[in-house]
Every structure is written in structure tokens, then in C-alpha cells.
Amino acid sequence: MSRFDHRKYTPIQPIHKPDRRWPNRVIEAAPQWCSVDLRDGNQALIEPMSPEQKLEMFEMLVDVGFKQIEIGFPAASQTDFDFVRKLITEQRIPDDVTIQVLTQARKPLIERTYESLKGASRAIVHVYNSTSTVQREQVFKMSREQIKQIAVDGATWVGEGAARQPETDWQFQYSPESFTGTEVDYAVEVCNAVIDVWQPTSDKKCIINLPATVEVATPNVYADQIEWFCEQVSRRDSVIVSLHTHNDRGCGVAASELGVLAGADRVEGTLLGNGERTGNMDIVTMGMNMYSAGVDPELDFSHMDRIINVVEKCTQLKVHPRHPYAGELVFAAFSGSHQDAINKCLAQYQEGETWEVAYLPIDPRDLGRNYQQVIRINSQSGKGGVAYVLEQEHAIKMPRWLQVDFSPVVQVFAEDCESEVTADQIVSLFEKTYIEPDNAIALKSYQVNRESGLDAMQAVLVANHAEHPIQGEGRGVLEAFVSGLNRHTQHDIVIIEYDEHTLGHDDASEAIAYVQVSVNAQRVCGVGRSRDILGATFIAILNALARAENINAMRLSA
Structure with missing residues (x-):
């Protein structure tokens, strides 16, 4: 028998629900959102976030617009406990954020948990226990009544x-x-027992969160379960039904969307999908799917480069270039026919009109991108050859x-000179483009100090x-350098990519740094050389800024 044998798995049996209503609905308003980046997203990391990273992530989530943020598991981790205390004692939680x-x-x-929350103005205490058949029978070896009693006891202690x-x-x-692995009638029974303990009202609602802890079926099955649950749960007008889907089958977003159609009020998830x-x-x-359909997600993704930068830095996970909406290449067309169609649509598009552009479901500018990133030349041999020579x-x-x-840049140069481009010409073009751009600001000196966990720097330009x-x-x-530069130039500069190395093998070798930055939503690259890597990086940023300004000046003159 082949080891790849599907017969070892049991098909999921959908519930019988001929009166389902969710297929005829559309999402017309945003659900309540709760970010679990600092809990699920943090626990999924090989190296959990440091307190500094957790704080940076929290502040970014607040800026995006989340009003509910799960910040950790304080009873299970001293780091999480201390982080909760830091947010509360340092009054870092905005008045409109729970x-x-x-x-x-x-x-x-x-x-x-309650010890960690002393002094909080408002908070959600999220208590859980596993109710699934496999957990009851194989992990806990308990009956239905015993598992339900765990939930009731937990609810009682939470109330006390x-x-x-x-x-x-x-x-x-x-x-x-x-x-999703629990008999739906039993899930309702357990949740109703918890609701009976808490006695919520329409003015003081409790949240019942229904996790697809492991995604085991198609999204329509989950939607049926949610709709059936909403019909059967007690005190429905006093209960906020929440979703928490995982992506084991690749359908986490679809399951949450259908779950909202089925009656859920609230959705938990992470930015860019990091989790176990x-x-x-x-x-x-999910938010951008709503946005592209003309529905306000009530979250602000207009600074997507900053979101990606913070998520990648805090999780140490790269965003896939083909990631929906956020990926580096999702708005890039390499095919000639695609480029032609996009060009023609953009030439006809007028500001204020309904967006209808071939191959582009949304306007890239809404996410802080620009049209230069849409039409890109695809020449593998050209890129590889230039990189090899340099x-x-x-x-x-x-x-x-x-x-x-x-x-x-090399291709245009080659077409203009109509001859072979030598190695010296390539490096000269590289230096003129990235290392010695016109009107570049020079770096005279800099000094860095570390105080109270932050880096402070002074520089003379x-x-x-x-x-x-x-x-x-x-x-x-x-x-710190970008902060000072933004303040001085009144630009909005965000570092997107960064790389560096030395140009030799001895102590006297120069360092070279490469950066890609967003300058007022315009992506440009810069390169810097110096005796030390920090100096090289600062120069690279300044050169990128000069390139952005030169490009804008050329557009104005044209």
C-alpha cells in the first residue's frame, strides 16, 4: 500500500441545514476587528518578540486603527506579564483601545491574569478550554460533562x-x-453554560469566540456551523459572536468572510497572516477585499510599506512578493500584453471615477505605492549579466x-549607444545613478548615543x-537617522530594503550599503560607500532621497 493513502482520513460531515441564508448575503460593513499579532503571531515565532518589538508592533496596530488588541498571555509568560504592566503603568493604551x-x-x-491587569481602564479577559472530540477522548480523557464543568469553573473564576x-x-x-472539531450542539451547550454564569445583557455583552483552531473543512461548512450556532445560542442579543480562523487549508480569509455572512459580529486575526x-x-x-468592493474596513492600510517594515522586523519573517495586496510584485506586470492593457486603462482613468483598470483590482496608490511599480521590464538575462559583471x-x-x-537603466543606455556596454561603462553608470546622483546631500559627520533603550543620533549634513x-x-x-531626516526635510521616508557588505577582505576595505526607500510613497534606491557601514548606510539614504527629488524634477520639467 502506498504511504500516500487518503483512506486514513475521515471526510468532514456537514451539518444538515437546508434553510441556510448566508449564501444570499453580502458584506456591507466592517466587523469588529481584534488583532492577535502579539499573542498568536508572537507564539508562532522561532524567536518571540522582544519587549521593544512588541511595543513597536502595538503602536503600529493602534495607528492602523485597531480598537481591540490581544496583547499576550500574561499568566504563562513573565515577558508577557511585564509587557502588560508596561502598557498600563506607562499609560500607553489610548482611551479608545481595549x-x-x-x-x-x-x-x-x-x-x-487579573494581577497583570491592575490599573487598566478597560480590558477583555479571554478564557478558553478545548472542547473537541479528539481532545476530550484522547488528550484529557474526560466526559462531556467534565469538559463543560471546566468551562463553567473558568467563567466563574473570571467573574470573581x-x-x-x-x-x-x-x-x-x-x-x-x-x-470546528467539536459537535456543534455540544459547543452550543458549553457556551450557553458559560453565558448562564456571566449573565450578559444587551448593554453589557460578552464575547463568544468560535475558533477554527485547525481548519478541517471547506469554508461553507464553517459558515453553516456559525449560522446554526447564532440561531441556537442563548441571549443572542447579549452575545458578540467572534471568529478566529486558521489557514491550514489555505482558506482562513474565506472562512472568516463566510462566517461574517453567517452572522458573526467580530473577527480575530493577524496582519499579513502570521500564526501557528x-x-x-x-x-x-480580508480588510482589503472589503475595500476593493467599496466597503470601508475601518482600518487604514494606506501606509503598507510601513506595516510590512514593522511586521518583518518584529517577526523576522519576510512577506512573500506575491502576498495579496501587500507583496512587492502583486501590482507588477511583466507580460507585454498586461502592460499594454494597464497602460491604456491608466491613460483613460480620471481622478474621482470608479476604478476600472485591467489586471489591477485596486489603485496601488491607495496603499502608498505608485504607478512606476506597475509597469516593469522583465529581462532575466539582463539583470543576471549586469549583476555578474559588477x-x-x-x-x-x-x-x-x-x-x-x-x-x-542599463538597457536604455545600451539602446542609446547602440553598442556593447563594457564593464567600466556599467560601473560608471551604476555610480552615477546610485552613488553620485545630482544634488545629493553630503554627510559631514554623525554621532550615536544609546539612552533609555533608544538610539539617539546627531548628524551634520x-x-x-x-x-x-x-x-x-x-x-x-x-x-533614528530617518526620523531626523524626515523632520529636517519634511519628507515621509521609510526604509523598505537594506543590504550591505565590504568591498574587500582587509580592515582598510570600504563598506558599501544598498537601500530601497519610500519617499512620499515613491520607491527609489540608493547606494553609499564609506569606511564604516553606518556611514555608508546614511549616505545611501541621502543618495536615494536625491534620486527621488531628481526624478520628480524631471517630471515637472517634462
Whole structure:
């Protein structure tokens, strides 16, 4: 028998529901959103986020517009406990944002959870226990009644803990973990027992969260389960039905969308889908799906490069170039016929009109991208050949994204001179384009200090024969430099890509740094050389800024 044998798996049996209504509905308004990037997204990492990374992620989630953010599992981790305390004691939680914390239905953990939340103005306490058939029978070896009693006890302890801290505005949330692997009638039975303990009202609702902890069926099956649950659960007008889907079958977004059609009020997920196994539901994708259909997601994704930058830095996971909406290449057309169709549509498009452009479901500018990134030349041999010559002849190791940027420059040069381009011509063109652009600001000096966990830097720039001092702070030297540069130039500069190496093998060798930055939503590359890598990187950023300004000046003159 083949080891690849499908007969070892049991087909999922859908519930009998001939009166389903969700297929005839459309999403017309955003659900309540809750980010779990700092819990599910953090626990899924090989190296969990540091406190500094967690804070940066939290602040970015607030800026995007999340009003509910699950910030950790304080009873299970001292790092999470300390982070909760930091947000509360340092008053970093905006008045319109509610923090959420997770705890198992165990009394000592619940007590520890409330200890972490002392002084919070408002909070959601999220308690859970697993109810699935396989967990009951093989992991816990308990009966239905015993598992339900765990949930009831947990709900009771949660209520008692809140009563001891009445100064906080509490909301309770319960999750029957592995809801999709639980008999739906039993899931309702357990949730109703929890609701009976909490006695929610229409003015003081509780949250019942229904996790697809493991995605085991097609999204329509999940939607049937949600619709049936909404019909059967007690006190429906006092209950917020929430979804928490995973992506084991690649349908996490679809399951949440259909679950909202089926009656759910709230969705938990992570930005860009990071989470255990294949990940959590991707809120960027679901939100942008709504946006592309003319529905306000009530989240702001207009600075997508910043979101990607923070997520990649905090998770140490790269965003796939073909990731929906966010990926580097999702709006790029390499096919000639695609480029032609996009060009013709863009030539006819007028601001204020309904967006109808071939191959582009949304306007890239809505995410901080621009049309230059849409039409791109695809010449593998050209990129590879140029990169090979620069590395072999001059030790310049261009990263892939710089190869893509530089290849059209070489092609235009080759077409103009109508002859073979030599290695010296290529490096001269490279230097003129990226290392010595016209009107570049020079770096005269800089100094870096670390204070209170932040990097503070001062630098002196030279432009038009005048010196300009700048200063900035950040969670890293580059962030500090960009902060100071943004303040001085009134630009919005975000570092998207960065790479560096030395140009030799001894201590006297120069360093070279490559950057791709977004300058007021315009992506440009720059390269810098110096005796030290920080100086090279600062120069690369300044050169990229000069290129952006030169490109804009050329457009104006044209």
C-alpha cells in the first residue's frame, strides 16, 4: 500500500441545514476587528518578540486603527506579564483601545491574569478550554460533562476576579477551543453554560469566540456551523459572536468572510497572516477585499510599506512578493500584453471615477505605492549579466531588488549607444545613478548615543555649501537617522530594503550599503560607500532621497 493513502482520513460531515441564508448575503460593513499579532503571531515565532518589538508592533496596530488588541498571555509568560504592566503603568493604551489577554480556564492562571491587569481602564479577559472530540477522548480523557464543568469553573473564576477589581471596565470572552472539531450542539451547550454564569445583557455583552483552531473543512461548512450556532445560542442579543480562523487549508480569509455572512459580529486575526502552522486569518487581505468592493474596513492600510517594515522586523519573517495586496510584485506586470492593457486603462482613468483598470483590482496608490511599480521590464538575462559583471569586476554584490531597479537603466543606455556596454561603462553608470546622483546631500559627520533603550543620533549634513545639523531618536540607528531626516526635510521616508557588505577582505576595505526607500510613497534606491557601514548606510539614504527629488524634477520639467 502506498504511504500516500487518503483512506486514513475521515471526510468532514456537514451539518444538515437546508434553510441556510448566508449564501444570499453580502458584506456591507466592517466587523469588529481584534488583532492577535502579539499573542498568536508572537507564539508562532522561532524567536518571540522582544519587549521593544512588541511595543513597536502595538503602536503600529493602534495607528492602523485597531480598537481591540490581544496583547499576550500574561499568566504563562513573565515577558508577557511585564509587557502588560508596561502598557498600563506607562499609560500607553489610548482611551479608545481595549486590550485583551488570554488565559486558560485554571484558577491560578486567572488570578495571575487579573494581577497583570491592575490599573487598566478597560480590558477583555479571554478564557478558553478545548472542547473537541479528539481532545476530550484522547488528550484529557474526560466526559462531556467534565469538559463543560471546566468551562463553567473558568467563567466563574473570571467573574470573581473582575468583581475584586471594580475600577476596571471588564468584558468577558470565552472560546471553545477547536470549535470546528467539536459537535456543534455540544459547543452550543458549553457556551450557553458559560453565558448562564456571566449573565450578559444587551448593554453589557460578552464575547463568544468560535475558533477554527485547525481548519478541517471547506469554508461553507464553517459558515453553516456559525449560522446554526447564532440561531441556537442563548441571549443572542447579549452575545458578540467572534471568529478566529486558521489557514491550514489555505482558506482562513474565506472562512472568516463566510462566517461574517453567517452572522458573526467580530473577527480575530493577524496582519499579513502570521500564526501557528500555516498561519492565522490575514486581516490585511480580508480588510482589503472589503475595500476593493467599496466597503470601508475601518482600518487604514494606506501606509503598507510601513506595516510590512514593522511586521518583518518584529517577526523576522519576510512577506512573500506575491502576498495579496501587500507583496512587492502583486501590482507588477511583466507580460507585454498586461502592460499594454494597464497602460491604456491608466491613460483613460480620471481622478474621482470608479476604478476600472485591467489586471489591477485596486489603485496601488491607495496603499502608498505608485504607478512606476506597475509597469516593469522583465529581462532575466539582463539583470543576471549586469549583476555578474559588477560582482566579478568590482566586488559589488547587488541584492535582487537593486538588480531589478538597475537593469532598465542599463538597457536604455545600451539602446542609446547602440553598442556593447563594457564593464567600466556599467560601473560608471551604476555610480552615477546610485552613488553620485545630482544634488545629493553630503554627510559631514554623525554621532550615536544609546539612552533609555533608544538610539539617539546627531548628524551634520551639507547642502548648497551650507551645514545643516539634524537629530533623531528611534529603536535602532537607522530609524533614528530617518526620523531626523524626515523632520529636517519634511519628507515621509521609510526604509523598505537594506543590504550591505565590504568591498574587500582587509580592515582598510570600504563598506558599501544598498537601500530601497519610500519617499512620499515613491520607491527609489540608493547606494553609499564609506569606511564604516553606518556611514555608508546614511549616505545611501541621502543618495536615494536625491534620486527621488531628481526624478520628480524631471517630471515637472517634462
